[in-house]
Amino acid sequence: MGLFDSPWHILIVVIVLVLLFGSAKLPKAAKSLGEAMRIFKSEAQKLNDDGTSKAAPPQFVQHELPTPAPAPKAVEDEKPSAAKAAELAAQAQQMAEQAQQMATQARSEGTTPASHSS
Numbered sequence: 001m002g003l004f005d006s007p008w009h010i011l012i013v014v015i016v017l018v019l020l021f022g023s024a025k026l027p028k029a030a031k032s033l034g035e036a037m038r039i040f041k042s043e044a045q046k047l048n049d050d051g052t053s054k055a056a057p058p059q060f061v062q063h064e065l066p067t068p069a070p071a072p073k074a075v076e077d078e079k080p081s082a083a084k085a086a087e088l089a090a091q092a093q094q095m096a097e098q099a100q101q102m103a104t105q106a107r108s109e110g111t112t113p114a115s116h117s118s
Contacts, residue, residue: 018026
């Protein structure tokens with residue numbers, strides 16, 4: 001059984017609306033709702049008229065994509081030279097020293113190294 005199956009249900013809903021909104025506001029609300037529906041209908045019709053009045057659909061221009069540059073060759077077989085290995089070791093040593101300095105500084109300030117920002 002639906003809400004609006006009998007006329008009594010409709011009458012009860014109308015009485016509740018009149019009590020909630022007052023008899024003076026309901027005609028104004030109905031009028032503004034009707035005007036809004038008319039405006040919406042006319043705008044939708046204009047939109048449909050604009051869509052059908054065009055002779056041809058928009059043309060899409062297809063551009064050629066540039067060819068990608070060839071990928072660099074992977075250097076898997078190349079072993080690091082002694083100079084590169086020494087450079088990597090020096091960088092690792094510097095990073096370890098900086099981390100140690102930050103931890104020492106953080107301890108002296110009373111903060112943890114994770115919350116310390118450089």
